[in-house]
Amino acid sequence: MSPQSRDNGPVNRSNQSDIGRSNGQSTGADFLQLDPAEAPAGGLADWLTDHLRTAISTGHLPVGTRLPATRTLATDLGISRGVVTEAYQRLTEDGQVAGKGRAGTVVVAAPISTAPPTNNNPPGTRTHLNEPGMEIFDQLRDARARIDLTPGVPDLAAFPRSGWLRAERAVLGDLASAQFGYGDPAGTPALRRAVTAWLAQYRGIAADPDYLIIVAGVAQAIGLVAQVLAERGIHEIAVEDPGSLGSRQHLHSWGMQVPPIPVDDRGLRVDALRESQSRVVMVTPAHHFPTGVVLEGERRRELIQWAADGGLIVEDDYDAEHRYDRPPVPALRAMLGDQVIYVGSVSKLLAPALRIGWMLAPAQYKEELINKKRLADLGNAALPQLTLAHLMESGELERQLRFLRRRHRTRRDAMVTAIQNHLPTATIHGAAAGLHLTITFDDPIDDVELAAAALRSGVKCHPLSWHCQLPHAPGLVLGYAARTPTEITAAITTIAAELP
Incomplete structure (x- = not known):
């Protein structure tokens, strides 16, 4: 032949x-x-x-x-x-x-863990990405996968398109011509009032709208804070460990050092924070990323005392609204205003594409933060701000939150069941709230290679080690909000097949 x-x-x-x-x-x-x-x-x-x-x-x-x-x-x-x-x-x-x-x-995509050839690394050799570069999230987003379990992604198919269009039409019908011009870099008064009312109702925070700054998501808020602190001679912000790789990268990009403070099953270890002698710490106390632990009451009191002694807290109220099996916990800002810079957004509630977030600034930082926002972009686009304000004031956003809680609970349950059935040796963390689960393994598994193998088989997720600076048990961070129960079960089955 x-x-x-x-x-x-x-x-x-x-x-x-x-x-x-x-x-x-x-x-x-x-x-x-x-x-x-x-x-x-x-x-x-x-x-x-x-x-x-x-x-x-x-x-x-x-x-x-x-x-x-x-x-x-x-x-x-x-x-x-x-x-x-x-x-x-x-x-x-x-x-x-x-x-x-x-x-x-x-x-169509570059592999997330294929290294270029070197003398010790022949073509095709897979290497660990324990220190992934700034481009890693772009590469992962562009990578093709049958089932995407990327954490931090809400159910984008559930975006309230009809409600948003109704709100936008209502806003445009009443909008004066002058409001199409340049506005306040701190945000439209309508949205600042609406967000302040939302935070009072859902997060227990009593605040003056004049101290609220509308930003392009939490990422921009972090950058503005880093710039203001750097000008005050502060070049270090302590972070939780495990903790968000993305937040750590943003801080690094503004010249900040990010000493790790351990997190255990009670939350941030405030004793370790004191020992670090850091003056500023960034925390996710309502739903820690990635483990999902809630900062325990005694630890909260210790952290508040640390701040009262001269420390500054940057509170990222990550996933605070998405809770299923536990009561709500108050924001730190609700208990201590002057020493907490509070940040949040609608990225996990509606869609990251809106790029709308907010920051409550203590009086001593307010004008500096507004000035940095002005220099960054002259302020967020006004029309989406006014549309979101209408959604909040009309009750549409509250109805959307209740709908999402029911939908997410079903998907959370499907993932828990699939893990118990197909990954019985894995420990599940953070099931009571949020949009993701974290699992850890007792065996010394290479979680970066496991995530890469899962991607090669069509399932996208994060290795836990990406989000760790200190030694930690290997694991995976698995988003469930954007996937159906059938997809979730298929994804966990695929991951289980890739275990060594």
Whole structure:
């Protein structure tokens, strides 16, 4: 049988992939300077796949690149077309390339844990990302997956489109022409009043709207705080550990050091915070990310005393509204105003794309923070602010929250059941509230490689070690809010199959 006739049949993933090499006559290809003479005997498909995967991860084949046609590349290399087809198929299964019809095979994502070749790291070697770079979340977002369990993502399909359109029409019907001009960089008065009323009703915070600043999400709030503190000579903000990698990266980008303070099953260890001698700490006391623990009452009192002794708390009220099996807990800002910068947003309640958040500033920081906001962008867009204010004042946002709680509880229950059935040795954390679960393993599992293996099998999640600076049990952070119970069960089954 000729090499051509073999190419027309099904791909055989065996050493037969070398069939079709043209009697050593190949001179290689200009594409990536590929030379099949370098391939080990019986390993052409592995060799080609590894070179393509490495080129994708190093940016030599960026997202959007069209790969050569299988017949063209096979001819250039003097190998069987089946070898090229096999390599492309493997990359397709990994979610790194995709067939685009007449557009050919196109690079759609870089693998999240494939390292470039070095003397000690041959092409295709998988490495740990214990210190992932700033681009990691962009790479993960762009990676293709059948089921996305990325934490921190709400059910985007549940966005109240009709309610938002009604509110927007109502706002536009009453909006004076002058209100289309530049406004207060601290935010529209209507939204500041509405958010202040919402925080009083749902978070127990009594505040003056004049001290509330509308920001482009919690990320911008963190950046503004870091800039103000740096100008005051403070270049260190202590953070929870485990704690959000994204928040840590934002602080780093503004020149802040982020000493880790351990979190246990009672929350932040305030004794360790005192020992660190840090003057500022950022916490998620209502629902700690990623473990889900609530800051226990005695620890709250200790933290408040620490602040009263001269410390400053940056309170990220993460996931505070999403609770299922426990009573609400008050915000720290409700108990101690002057030493707490409180931040929150609608990213987890409506959608991150809105980029609307808020910050309650103590009097001594208010004007500096507003000035930084003015210099950043002159203030958030007014129309979405006014639309959100209408949703809050009309009761639409409260109805949306109640709807989401019922929906999320069902999905949370599905994930808990799936973990108990398919990952019985895993310990579940944070099930009483939030949009995600964290699981940990007693065995010394490489959670970065486990997450990478899950992605190769079509399931996207975070390894717990991304969010740790200190030694911690390995685990995964699994979002459930945006997935159906059937998808959740399939994803956990897939992850279980990848365990070593």
